[in-house]
């Protein structure tokens with residue numbers, strides 16, 4: 060489904076600023092676990108309209124690549140520009156972030172904004188709901204993705220139930236799938252209600268293992284940013300080192316590689332050498348979490 064777009068290869072002719080620009084590009088690199096989730100979403104997307112549409116809960120650690128996956132899915136379903144008539148805009152995949160708390164009217168406001176609907180934020184929950192039910196089928200919405208669902212956790216149990224019920228209500232009334240995305244703590248919120256546990260199929264975004272697939276992801280990411288790797292950089296020891304620093308999280312791996320590429324580009328070096336990793340000021344995930352928890356203890 061997804062295509063890797065290769066930037067200009069490192070051939071010595073690319074200028075430093077072009078090189079830095081290529082590092083900043085948000086390239087998408089497909090990977091097996093991601094593809095598995097994307098195909099499951101595709102299956103849900105193609106599912107005929109039904110009274111109980113299949114729903115999913117994408118779960119993974121922070122910075123594991125959950126949002127990026129959803130955005131990639133949305134990008135693949137964007138209607139082609141040429142066909143987009145200004146009077147008839149379609150939004151096959153609506154992406155919305157959970158408000159910072161289980162506030163249904165704010166959530167509905169986010170949904171309406173996502174399809175550029177005219178509405179007043181002060182409208183009642185009821186009025187927004189009616190607008191969604193009326194408008195979404197007309198603008199071709201076939202799936203709703205709700206990111207950061209763990210944002211509802213600080214609310215009371217009743218508020219959380221009301222929020223989750225609004226998801227259930229929307230999927231049943233619009234007869235389209237809803238995909239929620241969150242960290243592990245979100246699963247607990249879903250499982251408190253057995254109906255939700257059954258209805259939202261959990262899809263795990265895993266951390267990488269320090270194996271060949273991970274090494275290939277690193278290689279392809281670096282290549283897509285227009286860089287090359289010294290042979291020494293491809294050694295298992297280096298992959299293991301990157302894995303240890305990033306806990307095998309896709310987002311952390313990307314951050315580390317970008318840091319390494321910036322440092323190399325600034326030095327005018329076109330190939331990544333393992334020594335560049337030693338000079339990086341990269342605080343590993345483990346160190347960062349340790350620091351955060353010791354600070355919390357001090358409070």
Ligand SMILES: Nc1ncnc2c1ncn2[C@@H]1O[C@H](COP(=O)(O)OP(=O)(O)O)[C@@H](O)[C@H]1O
Nearest residue numbers: 086087088121122123124125126127309310313
């Ligand atoms: N498949 C991928 N290819 C390239 N970059 C990725 C990929 N997956 C994630 N990233 C990058 O990793 C970072 C974190 O991803 P994100 O989706 O925001 O994580 P999460 O939502 O799980 O916290 C982002 O900068 C994103 O662009």
Ligand SMILES: [Mg+2]
Nearest residue numbers: 125126127206
């Ligand atoms: Mg995210």
